[in-house]
Amino acid sequence: MEFNCCDVLEVQGSRYIITEKIKYNEIIPKADQEQAYKAKPSMQKSPGDYWHEYGLEAVEGTDKIWVTIEYNDNAWCTVSRTSYRKRAPKGFTLHQIGLEKVVDVDGDSGASVGDRAGYKEYQLPCEGGASVFFEENWFKGEKMFAEGSRVPLVNIRLCNDAAAQAIKKKMRNKSMKKRFGAIAGGVGYGVLFLLFLFWSDNDLSWHSIRAMFGVPYTAKEHMHDTSAYYTKTDSDSDYVYTSTLDPVSTALDLIDSVNGDINNERDNLEEGHEVIVFYSGDLVYLITNTDGQTKVKVCEQSxxxxxxxxxxxxxxxxxxxxxxxxxxxxxxxxxxxERLYPTEGSGNTSNTKLYY
Known part of the structure; x- marks a missing residue:
């Protein structure tokens, strides 16, 4: 008998939903720390034997239980709960000892494939089965204890009615959201890591981040964000700007704003009649000295x-x-x-001259 995550089970009259499923294999102790889990054959499973352990949560309430089903036992299973006891209660005797290895995990589980633990199972025979106490010594440094009882498998029933299907669907949706969140978180950390690498070698800014994702900062945005540029309210075109800087300083500022990504630059730098033209992306930048004012036109060629x-x-x-x-x-x-022209006074931006 085998179940899956999100299945709704009725266990001894109460309904639970499976939140995790772990498959174990019995393995032969080899390392020194594993030798303590060797025992006479009558108290050990055979190498290669396997079983499933299901973590279940109550549909109503907060109860959490474990159901353990061995592949070759069609009559009995074990139902247990986490115990705060550190040793088997009085009267219990050692029933089984061995070494287990996790070979498969599904659902929300703290176990990982490859985890190993030595285990001991103690039993106290009683009417209708036996009381059990488990001790697990995980080699990653954790000890776990559980206690419960042996239960006939006929007391475990898979529920398929409408109510169970609704609970199953809700659980699956919750699991998918959690997995998606984990993936999104992983992607987010990956992006942050790439940004960190980028930052270590570059002058990272919000503009650089945008450029990395294919949305570069534009010169038009720069002009809207900078007080040196303005448009007159009576202008017949919203892409003609007036700059408070001289034409050369305006050109240098706009080249900075597009990170130097220009081409086909041509200019006439005769003082008082400056004209500077360059292209960046799909836009044309036309900078002129018009009656002593610096005009900037930014538009598509059309x-x-x-x-x-x-x-x-x-x-x-x-x-x-x-x-x-x-x-x-x-x-x-x-x-x-500094390499292209000297500046005379930090406050003088209206008479920039290039030397060539």
Whole structure:
């Protein structure tokens, strides 16, 4: 007779649900610490004998029991509960001794495949069976004790009525949620571990984390988050910004915001008439000095006007200064600006000059 996790059993008139199932094999003692579990053949199982131990919880109430069924015993099983006794009660005699190994585990269990324990079973014959006391000495350092009785298998019944099926379904759903939670937790720890590795070699930020998951921080978000940029309420386009920085400083700031990921950069750095164009992803960045104000247009190529294209077409010179700066940013070199231009006063950001 064999049952499975989530089965509802009636045990001596009360209903329980199986929350764990453990299969044991009898093994031959070999190591020194196992020799204490050798005994005369009449008190030992044969190597390879196996049995199942089921952990059950009461459908109503808090009672927890163990049901142990041996593969070659079709008449009897053992029903027991955890005991706080450290030795067999008076009158009990040693009935069986041996060495067990866990070979299979299912459900919510503290046992693991490969765990081994020496065990001793004491019995006190009584009317209708026998009282039993178990002692298990797990080689991972734990001792467990249980006491109960031998019970005819006819007193163990599998329940399949509607109420039992509803309890079984509820238990399965609970187990699935717990397993999913464990998997999700494992994935979460894995992600944290990867972030830790990433952090150890890089300057980790929320933007870097987003980029790792394929959602990079955009320059448009940066402009919305930075006080140096604003859009006029009467602007006919929400992707045209005014920058309080000069055109070169604006370009450097935007290159920083996209981690240097630009291409096809071209510029005209004539003071007072600066035009800087570059591409990043699907967007075009057009930075111009218009009547002394720095204008920034960020949009897809399809949204560029004819006037925009004329400005871009006239800007055919590339000094490679900004391209070189973008390369330095991609290499995570923090000295990029110092290498490309000197700064005169920490508060002066309105007259930046590149030297080349």
């Amino acid at each position: 949204k560029l006007t004819q006037e925009d294209w004329k400005i871009i077409d006239r800007t055919v010179i590339s000094s490679h200064i900004l391209d070189n700066y973008a390369t330095i940013v991609r290499l995570r070199d923090k000295t990029g600006r």
